[in-house]
Amino acid sequence: MNQLPPIVQDGQLVLMTYQLAEAYGTDTQILVNNFNRNRDRYKEGKHFILLTGEHLRDFKAKNQYDLPSNLNRLYLWTEKGAWLHAKSLNTDQAWDAYEVLVDEYYRMKENIVPLSKDQALVTVLRTTADLVEETQSIKQEQHEIRKLVSQIDNKVEEQITLDHGEQRRIQKCVASRVYELCNDPESRPKLFRELYREIKDRFAVASYRDLKRRDMLQAINYIENWVPKKVS
Numbered sequence: 751m752n753q754l755p756p757i758v759q760d761g762q763l764v765l766m767t768y769q770l771a772e773a774y775g776t777d778t779q780i781l782v783n784n785f786n787r788n789r790d791r792y793k794e795g796k797h798f799i800l801l802t803g804e805h806l807r808d809f810k811a812k813n814q815y816d817l818p819s820n821l822n823r824l825y826l827w828t829e830k831g832a833w834l835h836a837k838s839l840n841t842d843q844a845w846d847a848y849e850v851l852v853d854e855y856y857r858m859k860e861n862i863v864p865l866s867k868d869q870a871l872v873t874v875l876r877t878t879a880d881l882v883e884e885t886q887s888i889k890q891e892q893h894e895i896r897k898l899v900s901q902i903d904n905k906v907e908e909q910i911t912l913d914h915g916e917q918r919r920i921q922k923c924v925a926s927r928v929y930e931l932c933n934d935p936e937s938r939p940k941l942f943r944e945l946y947r948e949i950k951d952r953f954a955v956a957s958y959r960d961l962k963r964r965d966m967l968q969a970i971n972y973i974e975n976w977v978p979k980k981v982s
Contacts, residue, residue: 764826774844784838797831829856923973
């Protein structure tokens with residue numbers, strides 16, 4: 751799946767209908783038809799944002815997309831709206847694409863993480879240590895700085911969580927285990943939720959994205975050997 755340029759509307763990352771259709775490997779009209787048949791399940795502001803009038807003109811002015819000049823309404827789909835569309839299509843390709851969209855697009859904001867105070871301090875101290883490396887008169891000061899860097903490095907290592915690539919590795923491992931255990935597309939979403947919930951309980955985190963990097967291999971081993979409660 752090609753990297754999608756982020757579209758932010760009303761503080762949410764959203765996708766246009768044709769982008770969602772391309773990601774799911776289907777036609778735009780099929781998504782439109784599914785939406786029209788299940789219109790009562792979709793809530794504006796929760797599953798989609800509808801732009802008309804002045805709001806639509808502002809969107810066209812701020813975003814360089816090749817939209818029809820006579821377009822008078824535009825649907826923008828949130829993460830929850832994308833989930834309903836995947837549910838309507840109910841194909842392996844749509845579910846796989848949805849998981850990638852959640853991990854690589856809708857969570858894009860969560861992956862922009864500033865340096866912690868400890869990490870910033872490590873950077874400053876390393877720079878200072880390099881500047882005084884060749885100065886004999888302050889060797890003792892250099893030694894103390896190096897010692898402090900080592901102490902903070904150890905602290906950061908104990909606290910650091912998974913980066914984007916490591917999160918993706920966990921997500922792929924979860925998907926592989928669920929598909930290995932279940933051939934029924936309608937049952938897979940329940941297994942996904944159950945496994946992610948047990949990962950959170952097992953490692954005492956709010957989300958699998960909060961796993962400590964030092965626990966990643968242990969988490970992968972846990973996932974690969976996981977058995978649903980109803981089967982155990």
